[in-house]
Amino acid sequence: MQIKSRVHNEILYVLLCGELDEHSATYTRMTLDELFDKPNFRKIIIDLSELDFMDSTGIGVLIGRYKHMKDRNIPIFIANPSSHAEKIFKMTGLYSLMPKIV
Amino acid sequence: MKYSNFMEVTFKALSVNEGFARVCVASFCVQLNPSVDEITDIKTAVSEAVTNCVVHAYPTSVKGDVTLRCELEDDMVTVIVSDKGVGIKDISKAREPFYTSKPSAERSGMGFTVMESFMDDVQVFSNSFGTTVKMTKKIAVAPAVKVG
Numbered sequence: 001m002q003i004k005s006r007v008h009n010e011i012l013y014v015l016l017c018g019e020l021d022e023h024s025a026t027y028t029r030m031t032l033d034e035l036f037d038k039p040n041f042r043k044i045i046i047d048l049s050e051l052d053f054m055d056s057t058g059i060g061v062l063i064g065r066y067k068h069m070k071d072r073n074i075p076i077f078i079a080n081p082s083s084h085a086e087k088i089f090k091m092t093g094l095y096s097l098m099p100k101i102v
Numbered sequence: 103m104k105y106s107n108f109m110e111v112t113f114k115a116l117s118v119n120e121g122f123a124r125v126c127v128a129s130f131c132v133q134l135n136p137s138v139d140e141i142t143d144i145k146t147a148v149s150e151a152v153t154n155c156v157v158h159a160y161p162t163s164v165k166g167d168v169t170l171r172c173e174l175e176d177d178m179v180t181v182i183v184s185d186k187g188v189g190i191k192d193i194s195k196a197r198e199p200f201y202t203s204k205p206s207a208e209r210s211g212m213g214f215t216v217m218e219s220f221m222d223d224v225q226v227f228s229n230s231f232g233t234t235v236k237m238t239k240k241i242a243v244a245p246a247v248k249v250g
Contacts, residue, residue, distance in 0.1 A: 022153045023117035029208070053124070053142075055149040056212040064208035084142045091219055092212050 049080035143220035159187025
């Protein structure tokens with residue numbers, strides 16, 4: 001898993017590259033928490049265009065980050081999910097917490 | 103005559119082996135000419151089953167084995183993932199959507215739901231000597247390409 005990020009117009013853009021499963025979950029969780037701890041943005045967009053694989057462990061990671069940011073009133077949006085990730089998001093209702101940006 | 107083939111591998115219940123398990127089954131299933139979506143569904147179900155072994159089967163630091171078997175019968179794929187761990191106390195509860203025995207660990211509790219959604223059938227057998235998950239999926243036969 002590789003995580004790239006940038007802040008533009010008070011939006012934190014995060015690009016997840018690789019595979020999000022149990023093996024990469026701890027690293028992903030820690031890296032996102034470090035990025036999300038910074039005060040210089042008011043909205044987060046997680047771009048999944050380079051995420052090759054995700055299972056339900058990834059859902060747990062994303063919901064955990066949502067809970068952290070909810071306390072700070074910072075919304076998280078999902079961009080460019082694969083059709084496979086989309087299937088899991090719809091099944092778990094993740095879009096009700098993190099809407100998809102079209 | 104029925105087409106029949108199988109493979110079986112055993113590996114340690116470590117998360118680093120999840121990717122190996124996924125790729126192993128996907129590579130083996132390619133001989134049935136599945137679609138990309140079908141392969142992704144199978145890989146995801148395998149990942150969920152192996153993750154359960156890694157996270158739940160061996161609660162102590164000593165990790166045991168996971169055996170991954172894949173059987174092909176004509177257009178039917180059967181994946182069997184088994185461990186020799188502590189077993190699942192209540193299988194019905196474990197299969198409920200959003201149920202997790204480790205809520206503090208940020209688990210979604212959707213592993214079995216994902217397996218059931220992506221495969222045609224999922225059976226779970228468990229006792230205090232281990233757990234076996236057996237999943238099947240029928241591969242749609244690709245339409246024949248007309249030549250000439």
